Amino acid sequence: MDVQLRHLRAFVAVVDAGTFTDAAILLGCSQAAVSRSVAALESTLGTRLLERSNNSVKLTQSGARLVTRARRVLDEVARLERIAQEAYSELRLGYAFGALGKHTRHLMKAWAAAYPWLPLVFVxxxxxxxxxxxxxxxxxVLRRPLVDDRFEVALVGCEARYAAMDTDHPLARRRSVRLDQLARYTVALDPRTGTATPExxxxxxxxxxxxxxGVDEWLTVIACGQAVGVTAESTANQNPRPGVAYRHVTDAPHVQVLLAWWKDDPPPYLAALLAMIRSLYGSVPPGDGLPREPVDRAVAATGRRR
Incomplete structure (x- = not known):
């Protein structure tokens, strides 16, 4: 059996993008190349992974079992490449929607003053x-629970929830809104990285x-009046958009702001990063349900410069 990484990448890209055409755009290759790679993977494994139609694809039962494992393989390969190719010349802080909102700029300045030899970069x-x-x-930076034993997670703060709507929307005339008022309209949700769910x-x-x-599509459909949205406060601070108004949602639960890192490879100065971000958010409410032990281990693991 000769399963190749390019075949797995094509398969996962089709699942993520929804079509072979969009997967080709994502991978920067031709649609025919994506089709050949997926077909080769199916041939190698001896089973059909995708049900194809004119406008979309659907996972078969075998495909649904394989896709999670395929992601794991690709994740581990990417990590191996990073470890082999890079030393810690910079500390990269990933985010999906709002970074740290209004705290982003303050963290960057404080970090640059304290650790000028290790630039902090938001990606x-x-x-x-x-x-x-x-x-x-x-x-x-995460705002959704991460259930994956490869990673450690720590709470660094909490944020209020805000609604987003186009500036001509009836709710935009209010200073704040409630969830039941938003329920009258179509709500745009990002099921992968968004903080709002139907629940x-x-x-x-x-x-x-x-x-x-993604945040760009989310903002676009809202600015066009096709939907409203519910998000963390950081999105409102990080992503102002002409035609979009943000209003506080008074009866929605707060959003937890989490930091995550590889359990067996914490980055340098992790304890300092955690402390800086927590100081920007203020005290973390007690009883958050997240372990404190990983942070204590990080102090010992990252108390020296690499």
Missing amino acids: HSNTATAGLAEGVADVS LWPPDARPAIRTVQ
């Missing part, structure tokens, strides 16, 4: 780990959902 990645698993980030609303009062991929 955008619209994946479940905000670039951590993919090897493009050393630490990631914010009661089962019998959930809004119509429009699925989007």
Whole structure:
């Protein structure tokens, strides 16, 4: 059996993009090359992984079992490449939607003053780990739970939720809104990296959902009046957009801001990074349910310059 990485990359790209055409754009190759790679993978494994139609693809039962494992393989390969090719010449902080919002600039300045030899760089990645698993980030800012025993996670702060709507929307005239008011409209959700889910609303009062991929598409459909959105406060600070108004959602639960890193390879000065971000957010509420032990281990592991 000769499973090649390019075959796995093509298969995962088709699943993520939804079509062979969009997968080709994502990979920067031709649609025919993507089709050949997926066909080669299916031939090698002796099973069909995707059901094809004119406008979309659907995972078969075998494909659904394989795709998670394929992601794991690609993640580990990316990590091996990063370890082999890079020393810590910079500390890359991944994020998917809002970075650290209004705290981003303050963290950058404080870090540059304290550790000028190790630049802190924010990198955008619209994946479940905000670039951590993919090897493009050393630490990631997350606002969704991460259930993966390869990573450690620590709480660094909490943020209020904000609604986003086009500036001509009736709710834009209000200073704040409630969830039941938003439920009257179609709500744009990013199921991979967004902080809002249908479970914010009661089962019998959930809004119509429009699925989007990434913050740019989310903002575009909102600015065009095709949907409203619910997000963390950081998005409102980090992503002002002409035609989009943000309003505080008074009855929505706060969003936890998390930092994640590889359990067996914490980056340098992790403890200092955690302390700086926590100081910017203020005290972390007690009883958050997240372990404190990983942070204590990080102090010992990262107390020296590499």
